[in-house]
Amino acid sequence: MNEDAFQKLSIYVHDARKPLNRISMQAELIKMALNGDVPAEKALVALDKIIASTKDCSATLSELTAEFSNTHVE
């Protein structure tokens, strides 16, 4: 892999990590809701956001695959 490709890959990885970070924090929020530390309805919202983030992450990974199958496979 050349440097350009690696740079590109790093950007995708960074983008894919972003929703993972959101998922982790939303999961913490759900734990707090289950403990009664924050209102229970926040857990429901958080779960929806987790689902949305998994889709974001998946979309980024699909983009990455598409990008690399088009330009970097020789």
Next chain:
Amino acid sequence: MLTVLLVDDDAEFTEVACTIIEFLGHEVLTASSLEEARDWLKKETFDHILLDFMLPDGSGAHLFDELNSLPKSPRVTLITGHPSVKSVIKGLCGPNIDYLVKPIQREDLEQVLSGKPQGKSKKEDSIKQHFGLLIGESAPMKELYKLIERVSRTSANVMLLGESGVGKEVVAAAIHRASESEGPYVATNCGAFSKELIGSELFGHEKGAFTGAVGRKEGVFEQAEGGTLFLDEITEMSIDMQPNLLRVLENKVVIRVGGTKTTPVNCRVVSATNRTMEEIAQSKVLREDIYFRLAVFPITIPPLRDRKEDIPLLARRFMEEFNAENGSQFTWKDSQLDTLQAYDWPGNVRELRHFVHRAAIMSDPEKSAIELPKTIESPFAQKQSTSPSLQAGRTIEDVEKELIYATLEKVSGNKTTAAEMLGISTKTLYNRLHAYGDLSKDEQ
């Protein structure tokens, strides 16, 4: 309570992080770019800045200089997406700055905001004790946990096989704990009692059964009612006594020494020996019928050399125990843990524990550095040097000398074979030994 500034361009993340930070009892403000952060810094004083490394208008690192020029410079935690950035950051920043790697958890935030050194306590917490007793994440240990889990659901008798020091008694206690039985855990060592006394220890005695039997005594089988009886060194029990044990195991009743009445007993028997199954079969130290009664479920505990990846975990745990008992703050260096990991530990976990405590006692209690003894001495093995043989700063002569002696030791001093192995002539070998002053002239 701290005043925290969270600088991150991901709005969803900052929203949840704020909820959590506020719940932790701190006040928090947010900025989504370097520019916004700079604005806040002009208006407010912060105790702690949580700073994303990659922001829309530049790297979070650009804020360092400004932060340092503030009258009261806050603590800074950089949030990075990639673990490799941490080494760069370490070089860049002073002691006032640490880092978190995404994805972040609540405990990460708690840790950095409490001001405790990052990573340290997390590392300590990560030493999991399986069944509250056993340490190790290696494949052989995971297999062992699986066996313990399975056997604990039954009432089968277990025989533990393993070298001295592997922790047979700890495994026995783990089986007891996993069984969640109502009765107690009673341990006894069959090798510790004379032929005459072992009967009384196991089955109890009635008053006046023998000289000195001034009162009635319950044996360990009765004491362990409804629980677990651990019989250590079972193969050291005299062969004459074994039929009595067999009767108890088969009939589930004991008759106290000097008594006539039978008492029903109900406990799981976990026995242990440091002999292998082959040795047991060949040496006839255990009657075959007893073996099959005791070893309904035999478990072999792996020696420490077969699970070397667990050595750092164990060493850290033992040092934590020492620190807790003595109020010291010793911490291992990675290179020291590597040295411990390279050794074979013929005395197994017991030897490692002993060595760790010895090292701690020898170290300066005022410092956190551990002084590792130069050699790991064990009566069970030849001395092994703890200083890595290939280290910059040593001379070739020095290393050559060590290699020559190591080779000679390996071939029991046979100089011709040693020279062959070393790829030098016997004459050269003699010359070297002579130069070391280790050879009298007439030997040449």
